[in-house]
Amino acid sequence: xxxxxxxxxxxxxxxxxxxxxxxxxxxxxxxxxxxxxxxxxxxxxxxxxxxxxxxxxxxxxxxxxxxxxxxxxxxxxxxxxxxxxxxxxxxxxxxxxxxxxxxxxxxxxxxxxxxxxxxxxxxxxxxxxxxxxxxxxxxxxxxxxxxxxxxxxxxxxxxxxxxxxxxxxxxxxxxxxxxxxxxxxxxxxxxxxxxxxxxxxxxxxxxxxxxxxxxxxxxxxxxxxxxxxxxxxxxxxxxxxxxxxxxxxxxxxxxxxxxxxxxxxxxxxxxxxxxxxxxxxxxxxxxxxxxxxxxxxxxx
Amino acid sequence: xxxxxxxxxxxxxxxxxxxxxxxxxxxxxxxxxxxxxxxxxxxxxxxxxxxxxxxxxxxxxxxxxxxxxxxxxxxxxxxxxxxxxxxxxxxxxxxxxxxxxxxxxxxxxxxxxxxxxxxxxxxxxxxxxxxxxxxxxxxxxxxxxxxxxxxxxxxxxxxxxxxxxxxxxxxxxxxxxxxxxxxxxxxxxxxxxxxxxxxxxxxxxxxxxxxxxxxxxxxxxxxxxxxxxxxxxxxxxxxxxxxxxxxxxxxxxxxxxxxxxxxxxxxxxxxxxxxxxxxxxxxxxxxxxxxxxxxxxxxx
Numbered sequence: 001x002x003x004x005x006x007x008x009x010x011x012x013x014x015x016x017x018x019x020x021x022x023x024x025x026x027x028x029x030x031x032x033x034x035x036x037x038x039x040x041x042x043x044x045x046x047x048x049x050x051x052x053x054x055x056x057x058x059x060x061x062x063x064x065x066x067x068x069x070x071x072x073x074x075x076x077x078x079x080x081x082x083x084x085x086x087x088x089x090x091x092x093x094x095x096x097x098x099x100x101x102x103x104x105x106x107x108x109x110x111x112x113x114x115x116x117x118x119x120x121x122x123x124x125x126x127x128x129x130x131x132x133x134x135x136x137x138x139x140x141x142x143x144x145x146x147x148x149x150x151x152x153x154x155x156x157x158x159x160x161x162x163x164x165x166x167x168x169x170x171x172x173x174x175x176x177x178x179x180x181x182x183x184x185x186x187x188x189x190x191x192x193x194x195x196x197x198x199x200x201x202x203x204x205x206x207x208x209x210x211x212x213x214x215x216x217x218x219x220x221x222x223x224x225x226x227x228x229x230x231x232x233x234x235x236x237x238x239x240x241x242x243x244x245x246x247x248x249x250x251x252x253x254x255x256x257x258x259x260x261x262x263x264x265x266x267x268x269x270x271x272x273x274x275x276x277x278x279x280x281x282x283x284x285x286x287x288x289x290x291x292x293x294x295x296x297x298x299x300x
Numbered sequence: 301x302x303x304x305x306x307x308x309x310x311x312x313x314x315x316x317x318x319x320x321x322x323x324x325x326x327x328x329x330x331x332x333x334x335x336x337x338x339x340x341x342x343x344x345x346x347x348x349x350x351x352x353x354x355x356x357x358x359x360x361x362x363x364x365x366x367x368x369x370x371x372x373x374x375x376x377x378x379x380x381x382x383x384x385x386x387x388x389x390x391x392x393x394x395x396x397x398x399x400x401x402x403x404x405x406x407x408x409x410x411x412x413x414x415x416x417x418x419x420x421x422x423x424x425x426x427x428x429x430x431x432x433x434x435x436x437x438x439x440x441x442x443x444x445x446x447x448x449x450x451x452x453x454x455x456x457x458x459x460x461x462x463x464x465x466x467x468x469x470x471x472x473x474x475x476x477x478x479x480x481x482x483x484x485x486x487x488x489x490x491x492x493x494x495x496x497x498x499x500x501x502x503x504x505x506x507x508x509x510x511x512x513x514x515x516x517x518x519x520x521x522x523x524x525x526x527x528x529x530x531x532x533x534x535x536x537x538x539x540x541x542x543x544x545x546x547x548x549x550x551x552x553x554x555x556x557x558x559x560x561x562x563x564x565x566x567x568x569x570x571x572x573x574x575x576x577x578x579x580x581x582x583x584x585x586x587x588x589x590x591x592x593x594x595x596x597x598x599x600x
Contacts, residue, residue, distance in 0.1 A: 177530075177584055206460065206576035211585075213316035 001039050004076045007069040009036040010048060013056050014066055022056070090119035091274070094131045094140035096261070096286070097122040098191045098221055100244065103285045110281040116274065124190045132266055139265040139274060141282065145196040149260025150275065151288035155197070156257075157186065157234040158247035168234070169253030170201075171208040183210075185233045187224040188217045192236055197257055201236070204254055240287035261286055306596055307336060310589045317585035318574040319550075324491035325593045328502055328555070328563040334597045335491060336589075341474060342569045343486040344437070345446060345544030346408045347551050350497060351439055353405045353518055354432075355425040356397070356416050357511045365419060367398035376411040380452050381577070382545070385409030387447070405518040408543060410443035417442040422487075432506045436493030440486065449480055449547055451577070463575035466547040480546060491567040494553040498565040502555050516540055519554065526580075527552045528568060528587035532594075541566075548572040550582055562598065566590050 005028075013022030013033060023033035041048050048062035058066065091111075095104065104120055111118045123131060125143040132140040146152055157168045173184045186205075188198060198217070205215045218224030225245050228235040235247065238259065242249035263271040263282070275282075282288075301309075314321045314336075324338035359365045372394055376387030385403045386393065387410045395403075395412075397419070403412035417425075426439040451462035469477040476482040499505070501512045501519075519540035525533070527550065533539040541554025553567040568590050572582050 175581060175584070177580075203460065206574050209576070209579060209581050211316055211581055212318035212574055 001043065002036070004072065006036040006040040007072045008076075009033040010040055010062075011066065011069050011073050013037060013049070014058055014062065017055050017057070019056055087115070088117055090117040091139065092119045092121060092137040094121045094123050094128040094137045096128070096141060096143075096191055097124055098189060098241065099285055103287075107278075107281050107285040110284075111278050114277045114281075116277060125194050132264060135266045137266070139263055139271060141261045141286070142264050143191070143194045144260045144262045146258040146260045149258070149262055150279070151261045151283050151286050153238045153240075153259040153261075153286055153288050154251065154256075155192065155236055155238060155259055156242075156249050156251040158228070158237050158242035158245070158249040159232065159234040160229055160247060161232065162248045163250060166250065167253040168250040170204055170210065171254070173214060173234075174209050175211070183214050184231075185214050185216050185227075186210075187227055187233060187235045188215065189221045189224055189235070189237065190218065191221070192257075192259065193217045197236075197259070200255055201257065208254065238287050261288070301596075303334065303596065306592065307334075310592060311336060313585060313589055314570075317582060319570045319572055319582055319585060321568065321570040321586065321589065322491040323569075323590060323593055324495045324565075324567045325590065325597050326495050326499065326565045327597060328499055328565055329561075332597060332600065333495075334593045336593075338491040338495075338567075340569075341483040341488050341490050342551070342571065343481050343483055343546065343549060344489045344569075345487075345546035345549050345551060346410070346413075346443070347489065347494060347542055347544040347553060347569075348437075348439055348443070348487040349404050349408065349413050350494075350515065350519070350542050350553070351425050351429050351434075351437055352413055352416055352420070353401055354497075354501075354507070354511065354515050355420050355428040356401060357514050358428055358508070359420060360397070361508055361511050365397060367396065367401075369397050370394050371397065371400070371415055373400070373411065373415045378447060380447075383410055383447060386411035386415075401518060402521070405515075405542065406521045407523045410447060413443045432500060434493070434497055434500060437489040437497060438483075438487055446480055446546055450478060451547060459577055460575045463548055463572075463577060467571075467573055467575055478547070481549070489569075491553075491569050494567040494569075495565045498553060498555050498567070502563060502565065516555075522554075527583045528554070528566070528590050531587040531591040532556045532566070544569075548574075550579075550586060552586070556594070564594050564597070566594060 008026050009028065012026035013019055016022035016025055019033055020030050023030040026033065037048060046061045047059050048065065050057045050059055099122065108118045108120065121131060121137055128140040129142055131137045170186065173186065175183045192198065202215060224235055227233050228247065239249045263275050265271045322337045322340045322342060324333060324335035326333045356365065360367050372392055373386055374392055375389035376383060377390060378387045384407045400412045400415050403409040404416055422439045422441055429437060429439065449462065450465055451459055454462050466478055466481060471477065474483045479485050500507050501515050519542055520538060522541050524543045527543055529539050529541065536559045538557045539554055541552050544551035548571050550572065551569045555563060555565050557563045568586050570586055572579060
């Protein structure tokens with residue numbers, strides 16, 4: 001039986017002194033109210049009301065039961081309210097600080113459509129792991145190697161001048177013996193200052209004979225972009241970032257570098273359900289849903 | 301440009317090129333000098349073949365040795381990149397002491413050098429240097445020990461690990477866990493001590509003129525001219541030098557004699573901070589800095 005529904009009928013009828021009025025006040029039909037009260041009486045094995053012609057009068061047993069029934073109804077209302085509030089409580093999620101404002105706004109909007117309220121914290125890779133570890137966020141999009149990643153974003157080199165060709169080889173940045181002026185540099189964004197991206201690139205730099213100073217980790221994304229916009233330097237970035245900066249993007253010739261992301265949750269959490277609900281939205285925000293573009297398609 | 305500003309710029313060039321460099325340039329007629337860290341001790345690598353040639357030629361002059369004496373030398377049979385001459389030979393050879401001097405000094409043949417060390421052990425070479433009043437150059441071991449470094453133990457694709465070890469395993473006071481790089485155990489010297497040696501060879505000194513003349517002749521015939529020679533040799537000058545290369549060490553010491561009579565001693569001792577074996581750009585940066593210092597000194 002529906003104990004809460006029965007108690008609600010019992011309390012409402014006793015307050016109004018009438019099955020008809022009490023049922024209406026509890027937004028149920030009189031027959032439902034009668035059936036529920038009867039079920040309650042059967043369960044207790046004792047009558048709750050003296051059924052006279054016009055009025056419903058509590059029996060002594062009914063009067064004894066009334067306060068407890070009221071408490072049960074009230075507790076059920078509190079429980080329902082808690083459930084509504086908990087559903088609205090935002091999910092704190094640490095995201096890469098390279099995502100565009102438009103992309104992040106879109107993610108929040110899409111998530112709300114899936115019944116999840118997001119509260120985003122944009123941070124660099126190490127900081128995201130730290131936020132998760134200290135449980136300041138419920139989940140984080142961590143930077144991981146490609147084989148551990150749920151979402152992958154191709155990385156390449158982007159510059160202000162069109163380099164022609166399909167790919168850009170790092171070795172072409174090497175100074176010739178007779179070259180004058182400053183050597184061209186590769187700028188790394190803080191997002192890519194992680195071992196699985198920075199170290200292979202450093203090894204490549206040494207192997208193809210670039211100078212150490214030709215590979216620079218920028219203090220922030222904007223500073224790196226500014227350097228690239230006003231020189232012949234190149235930025236290690238995704239095709240989407242290059243498009244946003246109106247730079248010419250090419251995949252790196254010698255090696256394949258990929259930004260990988262995986263969703264991790266704080267201690268007791270399980271990321272599967274959020275991944276199932278928001279996977280596509282997160283992919284769109286990270287720019288992971290697009291393949292490597294052909295040079296012709298790069299917007300200039 | 302002021303000397304201070306020039307030195308600052310050159311130090312920056314070295315840093316950008318991933319080099320720790322010790323430079324000294326001296327006008328051998330006026331004694332004027334310009335340098336960067338000229339007194340820092342570094343392992344000498346093949347530079348030790350100059351004191352070896354000097355000591356051997358001095359013993360020939362004294363009549364203790366005869367340059368025409370034929371010796372049987374076992375082949376080195378080394379196949380890893382670097383070593384030259386008898387070190388790569390597959391079969392024993394009969395060769396005169398004079399020709400061993402040529403191979404040791406002009407093509408930096410370690411096996412030829414060790415055949416000479418067998419006649420004049422390191423301690424005796426050091427003793428002759430002291431007799432000539434040349435301090436600061438330690439001669440402690442033969443060159444065979446130079447070729448048994450960690451790099452010989454790695455596959456070619458992993459050789460960068462040996463270079464990383466050479467760069468990282470230094471201990472305080474210029475000690476090192478790789479014995480060949482430990483200045484307290486290896487043949488070593490500073491840019492200044494090698495400039496002193498060059499000065500004694502090119503200007504009147506305790507070294508008998510015929511001995512000095514033969515060492516100068518051998519150094520003029522140096523075959524390894526990829527390092528700083530390109531920036532010093534021309535039809536209007538003679539460049540005489542000896543290189544030294546070991547793990548992350550790249551050295552060259554030499555003298556440029558201009559047709560107008562001006563003579564400069566140049567000593568360049570560097571250790572690279574880049575874990576790669578082949579670094580033509582490091583050679584180019586070394587040469588550029590050495591030339592810039594010489595040009596500045598010449599116009600003072």
